[in-house]
Every structure is written in C-alpha cells, then in structure tokens.
Amino acid sequence: MLALIRKNLTEKGGALRLAAVVAAPAAVAAAFVATAGWLSPDRLTPATFMRDFHAVDGAHPGFRRNHAKGVCVSGWFDGSGAATPLSRAALFGKERSQVVGRFALAGGAPNQPDAPGKVRSLALRFMPTNGAEWRMGINDIPVFLVRNAADFSDFTLATAPVPGTGQPDPARIGAFLDKHPETKNALGLLKARALTSGFANDTYNSLDAFLFVNAEGVATPVRWAMVPEQAVEPPAAGEGGQDYLFDDLLKALAQGQLRWRLMVTVGEPGDPTADPTAAWPEQRRKIDAGTLTLTKAESEDGGPCTGITFDPLILPEGVAPSDDPIPAARSAVYSRSFALRSGETKPPSEITPAAVRSGGQ
Amino acid sequence: MRSVESFPISARVLHWLMAAMILAMLFIGVFMAATVGPAYHTLVDLHRPLGIAILLLALVRLANRFLFRAPQLPDTLPPVLRLAARASHVVLYVLMIAQPLVGWGMLSAGAYPVTMWGGASLPPILPHDTELFATLRHLHSWLAFSLLAVVLAHLGAALLHGLVLRDDVFPSMTVRRGGKK
Ligand code: HEM
Ligand code: HEM
Ligand code: HEM
Numbered sequence: 001m002l003a004l005i006r007k008n009l010t011e012k013g014g015a016l017r018l019a020a021v022v023a024a025p026a027a028v029a030a031a032f033v034a035t036a037g038w039l040s041p042d043r044l045t046p047a048t049f050m051r052d053f054h055a056v057d058g059a060h061p062g063f064r065r066n067h068a069k070g071v072c073v074s075g076w077f078d079g080s081g082a083a084t085p086l087s088r089a090a091l092f093g094k095e096r097s098q099v100v101g102r103f104a105l106a107g108g109a110p111n112q113p114d115a116p117g118k119v120r121s122l123a124l125r126f127m128p129t130n131g132a133e134w135r136m137g138i139n140d141i142p143v144f145l146v147r148n149a150a151d152f153s154d155f156t157l158a159t160a161p162v163p164g165t166g167q168p169d170p171a172r173i174g175a176f177l178d179k180h181p182e183t184k185n186a187l188g189l190l191k192a193r194a195l196t197s198g199f200a201n202d203t204y205n206s207l208d209a210f211l212f213v214n215a216e217g218v219a220t221p222v223r224w225a226m227v228p229e230q231a232v233e234p235p236a237a238g239e240g241g242q243d244y245l246f247d248d249l250l251k252a253l254a255q256g257q258l259r260w261r262l263m264v265t266v267g268e269p270g271d272p273t274a275d276p277t278a279a280w281p282e283q284r285r286k287i288d289a290g291t292l293t294l295t296k297a298e299s300e301d302g303g304p305c306t307g308i309t310f311d312p313l314i315l316p317e318g319v320a321p322s323d324d325p326i327p328a329a330r331s332a333v334y335s336r337s338f339a340l341r342s343g344e345t346k347p348p349s350e351i352t353p354a355a356v357r358s359g360g361q
Numbered sequence: 362m363r364s365v366e367s368f369p370i371s372a373r374v375l376h377w378l379m380a381a382m383i384l385a386m387l388f389i390g391v392f393m394a395a396t397v398g399p400a401y402h403t404l405v406d407l408h409r410p411l412g413i414a415i416l417l418l419a420l421v422r423l424a425n426r427f428l429f430r431a432p433q434l435p436d437t438l439p440p441v442l443r444l445a446a447r448a449s450h451v452v453l454y455v456l457m458i459a460q461p462l463v464g465w466g467m468l469s470a471g472a473y474p475v476t477m478w479g480g481a482s483l484p485p486i487l488p489h490d491t492e493l494f495a496t497l498r499h500l501h502s503w504l505a506f507s508l509l510a511v512v513l514a515h516l517g518a519a520l521l522h523g524l525v526l527r528d529d530v531f532p533s534m535t536v537r538r539g540g541k542k
Contacts (some may be wrong), residue, residue: 001437001439001442004437004526005525008527014525017525020520020524021517021520021521021524022517024517025517025520029509031388032387035391035395036394037392043396045397046394047395048397132480149397149398307471307491313402317479317480321402323399327402328397328398328399328402329401331405332401338471338494339494339495340495342471342491342495343495343496343499
C-alpha cells in the first residue's frame with residue numbers, strides 16, 4: 001500500500017491530493033471548534049452566567065444557581081375555559097391538572113435571610129392528564145430589570161461584591177444604569193411596588209411575553225400573573241426572622257389550601273413583546289384562565305421540585321415563545337444550572353423536612 | 362488486484378443522507394449548547410426530532426446491512442488496516458445508535474418532555490433520576506466528540522482511497538465511473 005501511495009504521489013498533482021486528504025478533516029475540525037465557541041471566549045454562553053452567579057454569590061454545589069433558597073409545593077390547577085378562545089392548550093379547558101411548584105427567593109445564596117423587600121418567586125409545573133405540560137417561573141416584581149441576556153450578565157456582574165468592602169461597587173452599578181435608563185426605570189418600579197406580608201398573599205408576574213395560539217392558529221401576545229385569593233396585607237412591623245417568609249408559608253399550608261387566579265393580560269398591537277422592562281398599559285383586557293390551588297409543602301430535600309428545572313420554554317401546544325429574547329436565554333441557562341447541580345452533592349436545604357413537618361413552628 | 366463491488370443503492374442513499382444529518386447534528390448540538398440567543402430554542406426543537414430520525418434510520422440501515430454482503434476491501438490494504446476499517450464501521454454504527462439513545466435517555470432522566478414535531482412527544486425511556494441525568498448529559502458530549510473524531514478519521518481514510526490510492530473503495534460508496542456497477 002505504501003508503495004502504491006509513493007507511486008501515486010510522484011504523479012502530477014499527487015502532493016496536492018495528499019494535502020486535500022489532510023486538509024478536509026482539518027477544516028471540518030476547525031469549523032467545529034469555531035462553532036463550539038472555543039475560539040471566542042467573549043461569546044455569551046450558559047457558562048458565562050454560571051461564572052456571573054458565582055461572582056455574586058460564591059459556590060453552592062447542589063443548589064440552583066439562582067433562586068437557590070426555596071421550598072417545594074404541590075396541588076392542582078382548574079382551567080376555567082375562559083382562555084380557550086385564545087389558546088388551544090388542553091389545561092385551559094374545564095379540567096384539572098396536577099401541579100408541582102416551588103416558592104423561592106431570588107439570588108444564588110441558599111441560606112440568605114428572609115426580608116420583606118427581597119424578590120419572591122413562584123415556579124410551577126402543570127401536568128394535564130391529556131396534553132403536554134407547562135412550566136413557568138414567575139416573580140413578584142412589576143417588570144424585569146433588563147432587556148436581554150447580555151444586559152443581564154453585565155448587570156449581574158456590576159452587582160458582584162468587590163474584594164475589600166464585600167459590597168457591590170456603586171460606581172460600577174451607576175455606570176451600568178447611566179447606559180441603561182430602562183433598568184433605572186425598572187428598579188424604580190421595583191422599589192415602589194406594594195410589598196405584601198408573605199408568599200401566600202403575593203402576586204407573581206410572568207414579566208416575559210408569550211403567544212397564545214388558538215385552534216384556528218391565531219396567535220395573541222400575552223403576559224400573565226398569579227393573583228392571590230388570600231387577603232393582601234402589608235408586611236407586619238417587626239418581622240424579619242431568618243426564615244420568616246417560608247415559616248409563614250408552611251404555617252398557612254398546614255392550616256389549609258392556598259389559591260391564586262391565573263390572570264392573563266391580552267396584548268394589543270403595539271404593546272412591546274420583545275422588551276420585558278416595558279409594562280403594558282393598565283387598561284388591557286384580563287382573562288381569568290383558572291384557579292391554582294396549593295395544598296402541600298415539602299422540603300427540597302426529598303421534595304418533587306428539586307429534580308426538575310422550571311424551564312420557561314417547556315410549553316404545551318397552544319402556548320409559544322414571542323420575540324422576547326429572555327425566555328430562550330433562560331431555557332439555555334436553566335439547563336446548564338440543572339445539569340451542574342444534578343451532578344453535585346447537595347448539603348441540606350435551609351428549609352428542612354423537619355421544618356416542614358412542624359408546619360413552620 | 363481483486364476488484365470490489367459497490368454497496369447497493371439503498372446502502373449508498375442511507376450512507377450519504379445520514380452523513381449529512383449526523384454532521385449537521387454535531388454542529389447544531391455544539392452551537393446550541395454554547396448560545397443563549399433565540400437560536401437556542403429553535404435549534405433544540407430541531408435537534409430532538411432530527412436525532413430521533415437518525416436513530417430510526419440507523420436501525421433501518423443496520424437491518425439492511427445484514428441483507429447484503431458488503432464489498433470486500435481491496436487486498437492491497439494490509440490486513441491490519443482492513444481490520445481497522447471494519448472496526449471503525451462498527452464503532453460508527455454503535456455511536457449512531459447510542460448517541461440519540463443517550464439524548465433521549467438523558468431528557469427522560471431529567472424529567473424533560475421529549476418533544477418532537479406538532480406537539481407530539483415520546484415517552485421516557487429511563488426513570489426520573491437526576492444523578493443519571495448529569496451522567497448522561499456528560500456522556501452525550503463525550504460521545505459527540507468521539508463520533509466527530511471517528512467521522513474525521515473516516516473522512517480522511519475515504520479521501521485517501523479516493524484521491525491517493527485511487528482504488529475501488531471510494532466508488533463503492535459513490536458512483537462508478539463509466540456507470541459500471
Ligand atoms: C437572562 C435572564 C435570567 C437568567 C440568566 C436566569 C437564571 C436563573 C437560573 C440559573 C435559575 C436556576 C434554575 C435551576 O437550576 O433550575 C433561575 C431560577 C429562576 N428564575 Fe431566572 N433567570 C433569568 C430571568 C428570569 C425572569 C425574567 C424570571 C421571571 C419572570 C425568572 C424567574 C425565575 C424563577 C421563578 C426561578 C426559580 C425556579 C425554581 O424555583 O426552581 N428568571 N433563574
Ligand atoms: C457522519 C458521517 C459518516 C458516517 C456516520 C459514515 C459511516 C459509514 C459506515 C458505517 C460505513 C460502512 C458501510 C455501511 O455499513 O454503510 C461507511 C462506508 C464508507 N464511507 Fe462513510 N460515513 C460518514 C461520512 C463519510 C464521508 C464524509 C465520506 C467521504 C468523503 C465517506 C465515505 C465512505 C466510503 C468510501 C465508504 C465505503 C468503505 C468501504 O468500502 O468499506 N463517509 N461509512
Ligand atoms: C446522532 C444524534 C445526535 C447527535 C450527533 C447529537 C449531538 C449533540 C451535541 C454535539 C451536543 C452538544 C454537546 C455539548 O457541547 O456539550 C448535544 C446536546 C444536546 N442534545 Fe444531542 N445529539 C444527538 C441526538 C440527540 C437526541 C435524540 C436528543 C433528544 C431527544 C438530544 C438532545 C440533546 C440535548 C437536550 C442537548 C443539550 C442542550 C443543552 O445543553 O442545553 N440529542 N447533542
């Protein structure tokens with residue numbers, strides 16, 4: 001064979017042919033490396049966000065990289081039928097879907113102390129008997145703080161504690177806000193929001209815009225909120241124990257069910273869908289799509305919310321992404337956070353099975 | 362030199378169709394896993410059904426492979442290289458089947474819906490188990506890199522046959538000059 005190679009190489013163009021044999025695989029390999037981003041360290045990837053969260057909150061193996069402190073809940077959702085003209089998703093019909101959820105505080109520290117002004121979240125997984133599931137993660141703030149993934153990364157890094165003070169550098173945050181009036185405005189709305197006394201009487205907003213698609217294939221832009229049936233009260237003065245928000249939730253669930261209405265806001269032409277920092281006009285039509293009932297709390301340790309991720313692009317037929325760039329970024333980053341934490345050994349969660357058993361006492 | 366016959370047309374069509382699909386999947390996969398742009402969602406939605414299509418085609422191709430006698434490699438090749446060629450083909454078959462199964466299995470273990478097209482989804486093939494999910498997620502990357510490495514070696518070898526050795530191996534998978542079968 002070697003003799004044959006030698007002979008053919010001496011022919012005209014032989015060397016060129018041999019070069020092609022080497023060059024073709026090398027070119028494919030180079031294209032692969034470039035596609036993977038290994039040559040462009042500045043490309044925004046899920047790994048960038050893992051580094052960002054690490055810079056702000058440090059390493060907490062086994063925990064979610066954001067919204068790390070939380071507790072599992074479960075219950076069901078009863079569709080009212082009122083959203084079916086807008087979306088063909090089965091769960092909006094007059095039927096019951098089982099739900100697994102998670103209440104949490106924003107931030108990557110799994111044992112941060114509770115405080116009235118901290119951002120609270122509710123994550124939900126709807127599992128209709130017939131039809132595809134729906135997952136969401138929704139927050140108790142009126143608008144999101146940034147327009148896209150790049151700004152999220154920059155803003156997160158700007159809030160990272162600096163060595164020496166252990167506090168964020170105000171100059172760095174100021175520089176970001178000067179360049180991003182929409183974030184400045186969103187922070188103003190966030191600070192001005194009416195706080196409630198706990199998780200149970202709080203309203204959680206989708207912030208991101210999605211499309212509802214009906215049986216005729218007509219798509220309507222929507223945002224939504226989980227609005228509590230529990231009486232809204234302001235934070236009680238003097239509260240502020242390490243886990244008081246979670247303990248109150250456990251107490252409430254030990255006493256009975258908690259309910260929320262899924263209120264869908266119907267967008268109109270011209271309403272910004274690609275910008276989650278921009279609120280929609282207050283007078284938009286709202287549809288009561290159904291009732292969420294939560295009956296049970298469980299610790300993350302052994303609970304049903306730990307081994308899943310509430311990827312906001314796990315959508316049933318009838319709900320679709322809009323041109324909002326944030327959900328795709330979340331989907332990619334949650335998948336990385338989920339894969340990493342799933343391979344790590346997790347220390348006990350702040351809200352332990354014992355705390356749940358005692359009903360937050 | 363003993364002349365080799367060609368692969369039957371069914372094998373050649375499957376070979377080139379799947380070569381294009383697998384190369385596309387390697388690039389789609391490695392790009393989507395390194396982006397947070399809107400393409401992420403679009404590409405993952407494409408990646409799942411295309412991967413399952415590769416699995417189905419690979420099974421058809423494997424069954425088809427038992428229906429004909431593959432052309433012999435020319436005896437100008439040293440026996441050790443003929444063995445290596447055969448072994449690399451076995452490895453390619455194993456990876457073409459294992460990689461999509463690992464993709465499907467990892468989504469099952471992570472309790473993700475395995476969504477195909479038009480709202481249809483596949484049932485899980487593994488129990489919900491996050492440790493297993495983490496392991497399979499790593500395995501999916503490493504099998505992809507191995508698949509790429511073997512494909513590149515395979516491509517180099519095919520070009521060596523076609524351009525330098527100019528024996529009957531390359532035409533056995535393409536078309537024979539002069540239309541001779
Ligand atoms: C680009 C922007 C964002 C990034 C990079 C990001 C990142 C993350 C990460 C890494 C997690 C942990 C996921 C896991 O391990 O399962 C998480 C959880 C969460 N995020 Fe985001 N997030 C973003 C935007 C948002 C927005 C706009 C909302 C609300 C509308 C939101 C609500 C939530 C909620 C509720 C959770 C907790 C889910 C749970 O309890 O398991 N995030 N986020
Ligand atoms: C993802 C890419 C590819 C895969 C998975 C693949 C797989 C295979 C397999 C399994 C065989 C054995 C025959 C069979 O059972 O079908 C084969 C044969 C062959 N392939 Fe590929 N192939 C790929 C790409 C290529 C490329 C890019 C070329 C050429 C430029 C090529 C050229 C050949 C040739 C010439 C043969 C015949 C070898 C013989 O006679 O034994 N293949 N390929
Ligand atoms: C021949 C078939 C397949 C090939 C060549 C392939 C290739 C790849 C590659 C190269 C990656 C990126 C790995 C990394 O950079 O870490 C990837 C990721 C992935 N693949 Fe596949 N894959 C195949 C089949 C499948 C199937 C059948 C599924 C599911 C049904 C699947 C689901 C995924 C998922 C979910 C990811 C990870 C996305 C993320 O990290 O966010 N793959 N695949």
